[in-house]
Amino acid sequence: MKAINTFLYTCVFILLSVSASVAQTETANYTVTFQGTWSDMTHPIANFPSNAHWSDLVGVTHNSNVVFVGAGLFATLGIENVAEGGIDDDFNEEIQNAITAGNAHISIDQPFDVFSPTSSASVSITADKDFPLLSLASMIAPSPDWMIQVNSLSLLDNNGNWIPSITMDLFPYDAGTEEGDTYSFNNPETIPQEPISSLQNIAPFSNEKVGTLTVSLVSLGVDDIAEKTPIYISTDVATKSIQIYNTSNTRIQQIEIYDAFGNRIKQSRSSTNETREVISLPSVKSGLYFIKLRSENGTITKKVVF
Template sequence: MKKTTLLLSIILILLAVQLVLSQSMARYTFTFTSTWNSTDHGTLPGSAHWSDLVGATHNNNITFWEPGQLATQGIEDVAELGSNTNFNSEVNTAIGNGDADQWLQATFSPFAAISSATLSNIIVSSDFPLLTLASMVAPSPDWFVGVSGFSLLDTGGNWKPMVTTDMFVYDAGTEDGTTYSTSNPDSNPQVDIFSRVNMTPFNDQRIGYLTIMLDEVLNVPESDFDRSVRIYPNPVTDVIHIYNPLGHDIARISIYDMIGNRVSELTPLSNDTYFPVNRNGLNSGLYLIAIQHENGSVSTRKLVLK
């Protein structure tokens, strides 16, 4: 009996170690930048601003909000009041149930229609790769922007290096009203969350955009991969030289502009120690270069083209 118990304990320990080793972690920066303006979104109120950008990273066992579903009390409070208390409680409950792993919150600056909020140094686990965010369009009846269950992993299970997604306004379905005001009757009955694209006072233009930037993948030691791969010169005039002295298996090299468009891609021989990348007519400016390892790890650097 003791031998059986010991054997089971060893098996459980080995399974736990295997689980830990199979996890991948990545560090991200999320930035919401508003483009809220009177041309596309109606006459703005004098006190136009955004509530804190709040949300969570989670798995697919939980959906905090989604078009076509009724808003929770937490999302209703964010959309109507810019209050995060109940939404924070909902996220904490999901964390306790093992369906989410962290609460996210960032303040907008300046306090204005045109503003931005940045969530920096966010460590994301492959066990909780989905991103949900929300922020009130303030003042308003129950309007908000956000993303729901956005996967930071691509279909191959690799961390997405850089994504820019347009943001549009949603109605929480909890309060009536078509103008920028907070004194409105409750929706009776409450209706599902829906998009306000092409509904007064909005047209079909975005009200902002979310930039998702991969800073580093943490399952490969930085000293072994990230630090060993070198890019020179930087700033660069013509050819970008990439030096891979340890012969890492590099799957691809991608260059992105600062709004997330991939403007160049190279697939080198996987373990080449040196390869040049021609700028191919790219305009002068700031770019991101993402060097992807065969195992999915990505080293991202800023690149200046003269």
């Protein structure tokens, strides 16, 4: 009884320590979703375009050594082409150059589900702690050079923990590369080029947002839970399962899973040294849980998130 009380006390202490953040692993799996809300209802104008839509949602995960887009900055050639025509060839080249230089990790190029200003684009990414920043862009079409942009959004909090969920409103921006104040293509070039600037509450836009970005943690990457015991754990929210990777001959004698309040929800006493074991928890709710592993090398406790 004393041992159980000590364990539960430890769980509560850890829960208070992590608060709303998720312990840092080398990688984390996220879903990035942009939901358009731009319409003639939110941004009323007499000639609202009948062919209003978004270009592909493009982006990149990167570190702080590089900036791809941002208010007050001059648009690169890649961002200019995205904003003016939804063309991402040069932007992809800029991303590849950053990857080669060791400043970026993965690129994003996701079409929207339908041809509509209120459609959405969703993509799954694996973020790396060395490249925790997310930058995105998409053309507001048709337009001279209008777009939405996200500049270096961090997926890690100030303590270096993966953030479980981020929701932010997005507003229209002018890339500063082409003239025009109506929904139209092929306008004169802006000379000299101007910095990227907000179009919020500037015609033809109102003060309303044009969309919402949601970044949601799906699962943590594989994490080393003990230096001398090469046992790794990952979670899969979609299948409500926990994967235990045993990369040595260490024999796991017992597995216990507790919720954040110290209630044991699963126990396995089978002794095994299988390389991989999957524990399914089909009815588990979203939240923080603790896995207690007892092996021939001792007991290990690890927190996971669903």
